[in-house]
Amino acid sequence: MTRESTQESLLSRVRDPADDASWREFDAKYRDLVLRYCRRRGISPHDAEDVRQLLMMGLARSMRTFSYRPDRGRFRDYLYRGVRNAISRQLSRRIDGAAPLFPGEAEELVDPRPSAADEAWETEWRGHHLRQAMAKAERVFRGRSLDVFRRLLAGDAAGDVAAAFGMNVEAVYKVKERVRMFLEERVLEQLAEEEFPDHDGP
Amino acid sequence: MTARDSSGASDAEFDFAGEAWLDHLVEALEVPELGSIGPYEILEEVARGGQGVVYRARQVETRREIALKRLVEGRHASEAARRRFEREIEAAATLDHPGIVTLFGVDRVDGVPVVAMQWIDGVPIDDWARAVPSGPRRREERLRLFLRVCDAVEHAHRRGILHLDLKPSNVLVDRDANPHVVDFGLARMIDRDLDLTRTGTFLGTLAYASPEQLEGGRRRLDARSDVYSLGVILYELLLGERPFAFEDGVTPALAAKGRGAPRAAEGRRLGLGGELDAIVLKALAPRREERYGNVSALADDLRRLLDGRPVLAHPPGIAYDLAKLARRHPGATALGLLSLLLVIAGAIQSWRHAAELRAERNAQAAARRDAERAEERATAAAETADGILRFLLSDVFELALPQNLGADLTLGGLLDVAAERSAERFAARPSVEARVRLTLGEVYRRLGRYDAAERELLRADALFPADPEHEPLRGRVAKQLGHVYAQSGREPEAIVRFEEALERIGDAPAPRADLEQGIGMCRLARGDVVGATVAFERSLEVVVAHGLDDARRVLATSGLGIARAKAGDFPGARDRYEEALADARRAFGPDDERVAEVLAMLADLDEAEGKKDDAIRRSRASLRIMELVYGDGHPLVAAALGDLGGLLDAPGELDEGAALIERAIAINVAVRGDDSVFTAFHRCRLGKNLVLRRRYDDAIPVLAGAIARVEASRGRLDPWARVGRETLARAYYHSGRQDEAEREVRALIEIRDALGMPDWARSRLDEFLAQIELACGRPDEAAERLERTLTALARSERIPRAALAARVEAWQAGFRLFGADDGADRLEALAARLGVVE
Structure with a gap:
């Protein structure tokens, strides 16, 4: 009440599998990333849905006993490893769930980063953050600014957009710059939350 | 340090400096090709619920566009989930109605059932209602379409199938303005298979679900649950927004739903016109006994309205309103009604006493004189009580209510009438008027209307004759005034009144315990931990020595807990709180305001110990109870709102936090005034929330004003003032106003040195x-x-x-x-x- 306090992010809240709402939020947040990555790997939506399901079950199991710790590797690599394992298990139709998808407390994360060949994950992970940031932008920017930016996204030249909206080109660039700065800030925030689930507030 | 520096990642892909980010964003927003599920080419994902994912798809063989639904858990589904899904297919297959989406068939892909359904190229009914360039569609047009939805749902009900997940996204309107009800996703057969919903899991959507669905218990659901959901849709179609503001937080919306108080409602009016108001509110009644018994009854009433015939849903009468009022404000109204009951009971007792005395007088002539004197006293008391009773019943209830207040009855309005009329009615009998005003003051205070309470109590104080007989009553007035002042942040005045009451009341143990408790709380608020501890211990001593009730034990114990916490002894505080919580739950049940109070104290302690999750959980629980007990607009609800709002300071929670704090401020402004120190406390919280949202320019005036107000009333050392000032300094710093930031920090350092903190x-x-x-x-x-x-x-x-x-x-x-x-x-x-x- 009268003191500064530590905030806990989604990542630390999902450690409690009983926290159903957090799980749903977590699923909603990362679902698209997982499904899109699967599609990029040529996996059918049918299998991709099961990969997602398998991944969530694996996360629930492993996070009960294992705290994801930033000093032991990045979250995106941790998640990647889970996705990769879920895919190989799904494709080999082994859904007995005997072996954990995620490393346990004792297991060291030996070079858990994606191989250079798997740029698909990096691309999708980047896309994931940009989509999240854009979704926030769509809630914050309204009306004309958003319409202007959408036209730019659609590939229209700044001059054409300016003419269409009856503004000068300068103003169009200003909109673009404001959205750019907004997105950059949001992405940085998201990265911080992802990697430092228990960080202190500003 | 930025996140980018510290992650150690080579995040060249997030290079926002050049132009690449725009290409990356375009790429990220592209909808990828989805591939196939069995014989269906998947075109896009259109919906996702707790149970199934729905795709727009194309049947490869026929090139027909269909909707394909796949069980979301796929091969990992439990037996129960598969059964539920299969049941849906079975149920939907029996329905054949133009307003219900057609089912084409069932397929299995790798053992997972998928269902092919008619693809409706349409929009959700709420979008349809809005989507006309010339403005919203005509009300009659909206009602006629809604009636067709009712007919479709009624068709399913007649075949024993409930929908149980009716919401705008499940009612699609096609280009020719035909409604189609889709996704009997939770449907179950009415007369069999009850087990399916006994899992305790509720899969529908909060905003549209009936209260009995939200309770999630084992109550058997029936057509009236769908009536409720249709009522929510109807409300939304007519008023353009949902009846309960779930976007402002789930807890308050649930409470409003439980009370049957939609946001547009003023009393029993929604502003749609009397009969339509009555129809919507009847469909939305929180208790299903008060709802339409089935969908066709709702539809029939709407048809009567459209045809200009009188509807069956009538605006309810006074008796209904009184019952409703009692449910809406269980705590406050119960107390108001209790005050009346006490007066009535007192009157009856006095009459009986008088009668007994008469009998006694006849039997024992020797004691005649004593008995006569006692009878006189009893008769006088009976006359007083009778007078008050008649006044309340005839002047207030019977005369004032029907004509002047109509259906918009509130206890507050009732009291206002009583306060206005008591002067003329009792002009000749000041001590009776004083009693009435004391009662009114007590009830006003319980309703959180402190200004009115103070006014009535001061009048009562002036009216009571200064003789020994009236001493205990004057003590009661002083005690009530003390509570009013304490709750208005005027602690020194409160302490004076409490001490006055201690003198006047004499040895009665219960009031003594209460008064010591009150003094303890006031001393705490002024930072006098030692003095407070003494008072709480005295209170507890009286409670124990006289075996007083649990309520007082809970209060004294938790008071000692607060004193410990303020002295930095957190484990000691926790012990006391846990003891108080257990006592309170045992004595009053789980949803009592005293449970809520102790939960709030524990939340505060959790926060101080860094257990944020526990704090938020307890704070939410506390708020839920307070809203249940007091309804909207009460300062105790405001306190709970502000506590929770202040705790919600993580990035994703700040909007909810701000909304809660702003509600707390609005209540405080309405109840205690813009200038109240409590309003200022909540403004300190709002300032911090704004700073966390980086709205420094908005934060600065809020904080500066609030700090000035707190310091004027509590001094510069008050923790609210200190935290507010530090937040203000940060706001200045971040908006580049370094001189002002420095001035504030130097002031804080001065205060810190005055407090003598360790290095x-x-x-x-x-x-x-x-x-x-x-x-x-x-x-x-x-x-x-x-x-x-x-x-x-x-x-x-x-x-x-x-x-x-x-x-x-x-x-x-x-x-x-x-x-x-x-x-x-x-x-x-x-x-x-x-x-x-x-």
Whole structure:
């Protein structure tokens, strides 16, 4: 009440599998990333849905006993490893769930980063953050600014957009710059939350 | 330090400096090709629920566009989920109605059932209602379409199938304005298979679900649950928004739903016109017994309205309203009604007493004189009680209500009438008028209307004759005034009144315990922990010695807990709180306001101990109970709103937090006034929320005003003022107003020194000041300051060397950032000398 306090992010809240709402939020947040990555790997939506399901079950199991710790590797690599394992298990139709998808407390994360060949994950992970940031932008920017930016996204030249909206080109660039700065800030925030689930507030 | 620096990642892909980010964004937003599920080519995902994913798809063979639904859990589905899904297919297959989406068939892909359904190229009914360029569709058009939805749902009900998940996204309107009800996703057969919903899991959507669905218990659901959901849709179609504001937080919306109080409602009016108001409210009645019994009854009433015939849903009468009122404000109204009942009971007792005395007089002539005197007293008491009773029943209830208040009855309105009329009615009998005003004052206070309570109580105080007979009553007035002042943040006046009451009341143990308790709370608020502890201990002593009730024991125990917490003894505080909580739950049940109070104290303690999740959980529980007990607009609800709002300070929670705090402020402004110190407390919280959202320019005036108000009433050392000032300093700093930031931090350092904190606890402000000095281009002063800080910290044994070394490193980084390498070097040298670093 009268003191500064530590905030806990989604990542630390999902450690409690009983926290159903957090799980749903977590699923909603990362679902698209997982499904899109699967599609990029040529996996059918049918299998991709099961990969997602398998991944969530694996996360629930492993996070009960294992705290994801930033000093032991990045979250995106941790998640990647889970996705990769879920895919190989799904494709080999082994859904007995005997072996954990995620490393346990004792297991060291030996070079858990994606191989250079798997740029698909990096691309999708980047896309994931940009989509999240854009979704926030769509809630914050309204009306004309958003319409202007959408036209730019659609590939229209700044001059054409300016003419269409009856503004000068300068103003169009200003909109673009404001959205750019907004997105950059949001992405940085998201990265911080992802990697430092228990960080202190500003 | 930014996230990018510290993650150690090579995040070249997030290079926002060039133009690549725009291409990356375009790529990220592209909808990828989805591939196939069995014989269906998937075109896009259109919906996702707890149970199934729905795709727009194309049947490869026929090229027909269909909707394909797949069980979301796929091969991992439990047996129960598969059964439920299969049941849906079975149910939907029996339905054949133009308003219900057609089912084509069932397929299995790798053992997972998928269902092919008619694809409706349409929009959800709420979008349809809005989507006309010339403005919203005509009301009659909306009602006629809604009637067709009712017909479709009624068709399913007649075949024993409930929908149980009716919401706008499940009612699609096609281009020819035909409605189609889709996704009988939770449908189950009415007369069999009850087990399916006994899992305790509720899969529907909160905003549209009926209260009995939200309860999730084992009650058997029936057509009236669908009536409720249709009522929500109807409300939304007519008023353009949902009846309950789930976007402003789930808890308050649930409470409003449970009370049957949609946001447009003023009393029993929604502003749609009397009959339509009545129809919508009847469909939305929280208790299903009060709803339409089935969908066709709702539809029939709407048809009567459209045809200009009288509807069956009538605006309810006074008796209904009184019952409703009692449900809406269980705590407050119960007390108001209780006050009346006490008067009535007192009257009856007096009459009976008088009768008994008459009998006694006949039997024992010897004691006649004593008995006669006693009878006189009893008769006088009976007359007083009778007078008050008749006044309340005839003047207030019978005369005032039907004509003047109509259906918009509130207890507050009732009291206003009573207060207005009691002067003329009792002009000749001041002590009776005083009693009425005392009762009114008590009830006003319980309703949170402190200004009116103070007015009535001061009048009562002036009206009571100053004789020994009226001494206890004057004591009661003083006690009530003390509570009013305490709850208005006027603690010194409250203490005076409580002490006055202690003198007047005499030896009665219960009031003594209450008064000591009140004094304890006021002393706590003024920071007098020792004095408060003494008062609480006295209160507890009286409670124990006289075996008083649990309520008072809970209060005294939790009061001692607060005193411990304020003295820094957290484990001691926790013990007391846990004891009080257990007592309260045992004595009053789980949903009592005293349980809520103790939960709030525990939440506060959790927060102080860094257990944020526990704090939020308990705070939510506390708010839920307070809203249940007091309804909207009560200051105790405001306190709970503000507590929770202040706790919700993580990035994703700030909007909810702000909304809660703003509601708390609005209630306080309405109840205690814009100038109240409680309003200022909540404004300090709002300021902090704004700072966390980086809205510094908005935060500064809010904080400056609130701090001035708190300091005027509580002094500069008050914790609210201190935290508010530090937040203000941060707001100034971040908006580049370094001079003002520095002024505030220096004031804080002065206050800190006045409080005499230990060295290890003082460094934060020094660090902040050094940061400001650096930003102002005075690196030498900053370095000197941090040298002193470091020397002090190094002396403390409470700070681990490693933590200190890390801090020094952060300071150095700060100096280098501002190009002040000298300062960084000075600190490094000092750290080495002090043995902080190697």
